[in-house]
Amino acid sequence: MSIETTEAAQLQTGLSPAEILQPDWTGPSLSPSRAGDFKTCPLLFRFRTIDRLPEQSTPDQVRGTLVHAVLERLYDLPAADRTPDAAFDLVRPSWERLLEQDPDLATLFKGEETGGGTQAEVLIEVQPGEAPVLGVDDFLASARGLIEGYFTLENPQRLEPAEREQLISTVVDDRLRLRGFVDRLDVSPDGQIRVVDYKTGGAPREAFEAKALFQLKFYALVLWRTRGVVPRVLRLIYLKDVEVCDYSPDLEELQRFERTVLALAKAIEAATAARDFRPQPSKLCGWCNHKALCPAFGGTPPPYPEVVPAQRTAATSIAVEADQ
Numbered sequence: 001m002s003i004e005t006t007e008a009a010q011l012q013t014g015l016s017p018a019e020i021l022q023p024d025w026t027g028p029s030l031s032p033s034r035a036g037d038f039k040t041c042p043l044l045f046r047f048r049t050i051d052r053l054p055e056q057s058t059p060d061q062v063r064g065t066l067v068h069a070v071l072e073r074l075y076d077l078p079a080a081d082r083t084p085d086a087a088f089d090l091v092r093p094s095w096e097r098l099l100e101q102d103p104d105l106a107t108l109f110k111g112e113e114t115g116g117g118t119q120a121e122v123l124i125e126v127q128p129g130e131a132p133v134l135g136v137d138d139f140l141a142s143a144r145g146l147i148e149g150y151f152t153l154e155n156p157q158r159l160e161p162a163e164r165e166q167l168i169s170t171v172v173d174d175r176l177r178l179r180g181f182v183d184r185l186d187v188s189p190d191g192q193i194r195v196v197d198y199k200t201g202g203a204p205r206e207a208f209e210a211k212a213l214f215q216l217k218f219y220a221l222v223l224w225r226t227r228g229v230v231p232r233v234l235r236l237i238y239l240k241d242v243e244v245c246d247y248s249p250d251l252e253e254l255q256r257f258e259r260t261v262l263a264l265a266k267a268i269e270a271a272t273a274a275r276d277f278r279p280q281p282s283k284l285c286g287w288c289n290h291k292a293l294c295p296a297f298g299g300t301p302p303p304y305p306e307v308v309p310a311q312r313t314a315a316t317s318i319a320v321e322a323d324q
């Protein structure tokens with residue numbers, strides 16, 4: 001029976017024993033975000049993982065966090081109640097909860113009034129570090145717009161996710177812990193797994209598609225290693241483009257991917273030992289917070305930290321966050 005025909009079934013919940021998150025693990029760990037950073041640009045990896053330079057959240061990123069929260073809570077409702085209106089009603093309370101957690105988010109917005117233009121256009125134009133230009137009401141309306149699009153892609157009344165915002169983890173090759181948060185897992189009665197990731201960013205999708213697929217394969221690898229099942233479908237839901245992309249990995253591909261991740265971890269360890277993290281300019285530089293410090297753009301990185309606490313070393317760092 002396929003996942004597609006069993007969406008209404010509530011299936012598995014909870015972690016398998018192998019998914020207990022290795023609380024005593026002291027070896028190297030890697031998240032898909034940090035692995036993706038190193039692949040994109042070793043210097044970006046250094047700035048984020050070793051220097052731990054602060055990054056200014058953009059309205060796009062905050063909107064992504066908000067929409068993820070709403071979609072997660074939507075599935076707390078009984079299936080029949082998962083309507084667009086119910087989802088819209090979750091937007092403001094979810095926003096207020098985010099504000100409680102981080103009152104500084106309010107500084108992203110100039111007030112309650114819109115500055116004109118469509119909200120989507122305004123959001124896309126906002127780049128890291130730019131001054132806030134949005135009103136909160138406009139911002140919340142733009143989040144509702146993404147959620148409205150979601151309902152054209154999936155029918156949440158017919159879905160019963162097995163897990164949401166789930167931390168998954170495994171150790172591969174007895175030497176590297178892989179871990180990350182999965183937006184949603186659907187599991188069919190016969191155990192087939194679909195991994196679902198919501199993408200909300202305003203950046204051009206083609207610029208990030210390879211990174212998104214890398215992230216999903218990373219999750220697929222962890223799930224295969226912990227549950228012994230190759231996920232049937234890796235699903236990317238692009239809420240801004242209102243489009244779904246499904247991909248089906250196979251076992252050989254995940255085995256190759258595991259070797260790739262292990263090689264990447266070795267490369268990170270070598271770069272850390274040599275303190276050699278080179279810039280790798282690409283079109284993604286347009287979304288980099290640290291251009292001013294980047295030699296590729298005439299900048300100078302800060303001195304390499306002389307004493308790097310264990311949790312900040314490249315090989316042992318984990319910074320798991322939602323990729324939006």
Ligand code: SF4
Pocket residue numbers: 041043044279280281282284285288289290291294295296297
């Ligand atoms: S600006 Fe580009 S090359 Fe420089 S650190 Fe950022 S991503 Fe890397």
